[in-house]
Amino acid sequence: MMNQTPIPVVVNGAAGKMGREVVKAVAQAADMTLVGAIDRNPEYNGTDAGELAGLGEPLEVPITDQLEPMLAFAAQERQPGVMVDFTHPSTVYDNIRSAIAYGIRPVVGTTGLSPDQIQDLAEFADKASTGCLIIPNFSIGMVLLQQAAIQASQYFDHVEIIELHHNQKADAPSGTAIQTAQMLTEMGKTYNPAVVEETEKLPGARGGLAEEGIRIHSIRLPGLIAHQEVIFGAAGQIYTLRHDTSDRACYMPGVLLAIRKVLQLKSLVYGLEKIL
Structure with missing residues (x-):
């Protein structure tokens, strides 16, 4: 080279x-x-x-x-x-x-x-x-998080995604969060089966609804760079995957x-x- x-x-x-x-x-x-x-x-x-x-x-x-x-x-x-x-x-x-x-x-x-x-x-x-x-996200750590999320999805039926970015980001949800949700939907299952009829007292309080029942929540604040959590839930346990960026x-x-x-x-x- x-x-x-x-x-x-x-x-x-x-x-x-x-x-x-x-x-x-x-x-x-x-x-x-x-x-x-x-x-x-x-x-x-x-x-x-x-x-x-x-x-x-x-x-x-x-x-x-x-x-x-x-x-x-x-x-x-x-x-x-x-x-x-x-x-x-x-x-x-x-x-x-x-x-x-x-x-x-x-x-x-x-x-x-x-x-x-x-x-x-x-x-x-x-x-x-x-x-x-x-490339929605160039971080190797995010690729590893997404791979771990795919593995976890085989064992958990309930999952939500939270993405946090600086307040100068123009689009929401982030491309990375959308990509993560898409990867989970490719596993061929529907997530978050309803156990109660939900009512949003404030529109959007439950986040955006992606395919197969996955909710994505976007936070925009100064001081943040780029962060994402994928939270899986089951009876008696929570499994959280998180990636934080501290330097571009x-x-x-x-x-x-x-x-x-x-x-x-x-x-x-x-x-x-x-x-x-």
Whole structure:
């Protein structure tokens, strides 16, 4: 790998908290090179991406708000390029389609895509024979939590999910919580059989109802980063699985792995566990 041409990487959402971590991680990876940094916030237009990320030295990659020209520039590199996207649910679908159209492989951490949008993107990636990774959560610890939840679901019929995030997160519930619920529903059972007719005195008090009877509760507070609990209940016992994030750097090994793996793909893959 060290003797190969470095992987050209474009970071979309480069001025955000996750984007800055990605810029730093890519700049420090020997087999990658940052060729572009995009952010829609006009405050950072023209700012050096390396200095903004706290590297202490410029990378000579100024932040721009022009996505498509940057994708076109990256497409001219000798090695196939990758776009890492940590932007906003309202723009991520169009960002992914644009990247694929230019032959740039998307690695997406932005959540909020609907199942229909993901299916449409999968068909578009298939037609273009272009790899695309959509990863609701890049943490290895979260993958392990989800695997433990799947194992526990064989023995528990009652489960609820609580996800806690900072109050700047735009979508609820989190993509990770939705993915966790989907994994549990794939076990082929219905959860939380009713034992009483419930009445919500406040709408939403029991959380959002996902498939197969699974409830998801979302909390948004300053001071939080990203946290999730999966709580199983049975007569006389509670089994709680919890994952806490204390530093966004914990996601970077997963991001770098995804950048390397997406070059080997010809279609869309959903979930970090699929590439581990």
